[in-house]
Amino acid sequence: MVTDECAAPAARAPHDSREVYDRGEAVCVIGAGGSGLNAIKNLREAGFSVDCYERETGVGGAWNWRHDRSPVYASTHLVTSKPLTQFPDFPMPDDWPDYPHHSQLLTYLERYADHFGLREHIWFGTEVARVEPVGDGRRWDVTIRGSRGGEPRTLRYAAVVVAAGHNWSPRWPSIPGLEEFRGQVLHASAYSDAAQLRGRRVLVVGGGDTGCDIAVEAAQQAARCWHSTRRGYWYLPRYALGRPTDQAGEALRWLRLPLWLRRWLFARLLAVTVGDVTRLGLPRPDHKLYDRRPVTGGQLVDHLGQGSVTAVREVARFTGDGVEFTDGATAEPDLVVLATGYRPVFEFTDPELLGIDSDGCPRLRLQLFSRTHPTLAVAGLVQPAGGLFPIVHWQTVTIARWLRLWGSDPQRAAALWARRRRGSERPYTRNRRAASGGRRLDVDHVVYLRALQRSLEELGAAR
Numbered sequence: 001m002v003t004d005e006c007a008a009p010a011a012r013a014p015h016d017s018r019e020v021y022d023r024g025e026a027v028c029v030i031g032a033g034g035s036g037l038n039a040i041k042n043l044r045e046a047g048f049s050v051d052c053y054e055r056e057t058g059v060g061g062a063w064n065w066r067h068d069r070s071p072v073y074a075s076t077h078l079v080t081s082k083p084l085t086q087f088p089d090f091p092m093p094d095d096w097p098d099y100p101h102h103s104q105l106l107t108y109l110e111r112y113a114d115h116f117g118l119r120e121h122i123w124f125g126t127e128v129a130r131v132e133p134v135g136d137g138r139r140w141d142v143t144i145r146g147s148r149g150g151e152p153r154t155l156r157y158a159a160v161v162v163a164a165g166h167n168w169s170p171r172w173p174s175i176p177g178l179e180e181f182r183g184q185v186l187h188a189s190a191y192s193d194a195a196q197l198r199g200r201r202v203l204v205v206g207g208g209d210t211g212c213d214i215a216v217e218a219a220q221q222a223a224r225c226w227h228s229t230r231r232g233y234w235y236l237p238r239y240a241l242g243r244p245t246d247q248a249g250e251a252l253r254w255l256r257l258p259l260w261l262r263r264w265l266f267a268r269l270l271a272v273t274v275g276d277v278t279r280l281g282l283p284r285p286d287h288k289l290y291d292r293r294p295v296t297g298g299q300l301v302d303h304l305g306q307g308s309v310t311a312v313r314e315v316a317r318f319t320g321d322g323v324e325f326t327d328g329a330t331a332e333p334d335l336v337v338l339a340t341g342y343r344p345v346f347e348f349t350d351p352e353l354l355g356i357d358s359d360g361c362p363r364l365r366l367q368l369f370s371r372t373h374p375t376l377a378v379a380g381l382v383q384p385a386g387g388l389f390p391i392v393h394w395q396t397v398t399i400a401r402w403l404r405l406w407g408s409d410p411q412r413a414a415a416l417w418a419r420r421r422r423g424s425e426r427p428y429t430r431n432r433r434a435a436s437g438g439r440r441l442d443v444d445h446v447v448y449l450r451a452l453q454r455s456l457e458e459l460g461a462a463r
Contacts, residue, residue, distance in 0.1 A: 020141060021155045025407060026051055028142045028157040030131075030348075032122050033061015034109055034389055035380030036163035038087060039396045041116045043161070046400035051155070052118075055127035055147045059113045062167050063105040069168035071210075071342070074193035075217065076102040078387075079209050079296045081244035085387030090115065098244045131160055131349040138375045138406075159375035159403050161396070166344035166381055166441070173205070173340050177318035181336070188214060188339040196335075197221045203323060203331060205315060206339030207233050212297040214337055219308035226331050227300070230314035232283035235274055235297035240266075245296070246386060253446060263289045280304040281311030291429065292442060293385040344381065344441070354378065361440045365420055366455060367428065367448070368395055374406065374417050382428075386445035394452045401459045416458065 025048070029039045032054035043050050056067045065072050077099045078085055086092045090112050096104060113119050123144070129152055130143040140160045145152040170187040178185065186196075188210050194217040202218040204211050207229030218225035241248045252262045266289055278284050280301065303309040313325040322332040343360045355363035355371050362378065363371060370376040377399045380392050406413040427440070428448040 018143075018152070018154050021153070023049070023051065023155050023157050025049065025158045027159045027161060027403065028053070028128075028131075028140065028155070029161045029163055030128050031061060031162070031164040032056075032059045032113075032118075032124075033163065033165050033380075034063065035165070035392045035396075036061065036161075037109060037113055037116075037118055038389070038392050039161045039163050039379050039399065040118045040121050041112075042393070042396040042400045043403075044116075044118075044121070046404050048400070048403065050121045051157070052122040053126045053128050053142075053144055054122055054124050057124050058110075059119070059122070060106045060109045061165050063102055063109060065102060065106070069165075071167050071189050072102040073188075073191050073213075075213065078105065080387040081246050084246050084250065085389055087112065087389045087393050089393070099238065128348045131162075131353075133353070133373055133376075137373050140375070158407070159377070161399060162346065162349075162376075162378045163380055164346070167342045169343050169345040170338075171341045171343045173338065175315055175318060180320055181318040181323075182321050183334045183336060185336045185338065188337060189342070191337060194218075194221045199223050200335040201331075201333045202226070203228060203312075203315075203333035203336045204339060205336065206341070207231065207295065208339060208341065209295055209297075211337075211339030212295055212300040214339055215309050216299045216303055218337075219303040222335075224333075225303075225309045226312045226333065227304075227309050228312045228315050228325065229283060232277075232285040233292075233297070234270070234285050234289050234294040235277060235282075235301055236270070236294045237273055237298035238296055240269055240273075250386075259290065274298070274301055277301065283313070290385070290444070293383070359440070363440075366398070366451060367441075367443065368398065369402075371421070374413070375403065377402075381441060382443045382448065383441045384443050384445040384448065391443075391445060391448060391452075394449060394456070398452055398455055398459070401456060405459055 027043050027048045027050050029036050029050055029052040032052055036052055037059060040050050040052050056064065058064055058066065062070055063072060064070055081098045082092050082096060082100060092100065092108055125147045126144050127147045128142060129145050132141045134141050134156065140157045141154050142157055142160065143152050143154045170189045172187065191214060197218045198221045200222050201224045202222040203226045204215040204218060205228045211227065215225055215227040236245045238245060249266070252265065281304065300309065304311055312329060312331065313327045316324050316326045322330055324330050344362065346354060353370055353373060353376060357363060362381065364378060365371050367382055368377055379395050379399065380388065382391060384391055428443040428451055
C-alpha cells in the first residue's frame, strides 16, 4: 500500500475519448539516440518489455547527421577521448583514433543497436505528442503519431523514460539591435561546413567547444574572423603528458591526488604550453580549473597567436551594419554565427511534471527522476566534465533497478521514495555557483557517478 506522503499529484481527466491500449508493465522510452538505446538495453536486461519511439528513421539521435535536428557539422569530432566516452560494456574499436569523427560515433551507435538487438523494440518515424499521468500518477498515457502525419494513438505504460536529448532547440541570445543588423545571422545549429564561411567577415559568438571549432574553421576560410566570449575559460590542448588530456587527468584521479594538487599540476602544465591567454586578448578564466569542463581549444590558441582570429569581448549591441563590444571596440562582420548553445525542451509534457523552472531547466531528483512522479525519468540530461555514455549507462541501470523494486516490492519502494523526497540535494559539481542558472545541467562526472553508486547500493539494500 502506498502512503499519502509519497503519493503523486492526481492525474488530470483524459483529453479526449480515444481508446487507450494498455501495455501492462511495459516501459516507454522516448528517443533512440545514445541515451535511448542504452535505456532499452538495460531495461530489457532487467526483464522489462520496452517500446521506444523515435521521430526519425534511424538510430543515433544528435550524432546522426541525416536528422534535421542534429547539431553536428562536417568537422565535428569528440572532445572527450575514446576510452572515457564509450559505454562500459561495448568498447570502440582499437584502431579508431583517440578522438573519433562524428560519422564514427554514428557507426558505433548503429553497431551497438545491432549487437544488443535493440531495433526490434523501436518504432521509427513515430513521435510522441503527449505524455500524461493517469490514475494515481504512476502510470502513463502516451499519445503517439507518425512524424509525417497520421492518426494519433494512445498507449498506457507502467513508466516513461525520456531520452530525447537536449542539444537540438537553439538558444538565441537577447542582444540589443540584433533584429536591425543587415548582415546574415545564423545559429550554430544551422552551420554545416566551412564553405559557409569562405571569403566572409565572420563574427563567432560563444566560447564553448563549438564556438572554438567554428572560429578555427573561419580562421582558415574567412576573410576575417572575430571570436567573442563573455567570460574566461581554461583552454586545454588535446594531448598532455603524452596521452589525451582527459586521460591524463583521470590518471591523476586514480593516483588519489587531492583536487588542489591536480589543479596546481595542470595549471603549471598549461603555463608552459598554452601560457597566459590574456596576452592573446582572451579574458582571464573566471573560475578555478575543473569547476567547469575546460574547452578543448588548442587550435584556437594557435590561430589567436598567428593573428588569423581576433579575440573580442562580449557583444554589447548590434547596429545596422556592425557590432559594438562591451569594451567599446567595434567590428563590421557580414556573417554572425551564434554558438550560444541549446535549451532543453520537452514539448510533449507539462512543465510541472519535470519541475521546469524559469530558466527552462528541469529540477530532477539525482538529475534523473521526476520529483513528483516516481515512474518518470529523464536519461542523459547532464553536461559532464567527461564523456556522457558511461554516465548514461549507470543512469539507466539505476532507472531499471528502481522500476524493478517498484514492481516487486512497492511498500519498500514507497518508503524509499518518501525518504528521497524529504531529503535535500546538492549540485553534482565542485562549485555550487557553477551549477546555477543555465549551468544546472553541469556535473563533475566523478562526483555524479559516486552519487549514482550510492543510489544503486541503496536500491540493492532495499531489495
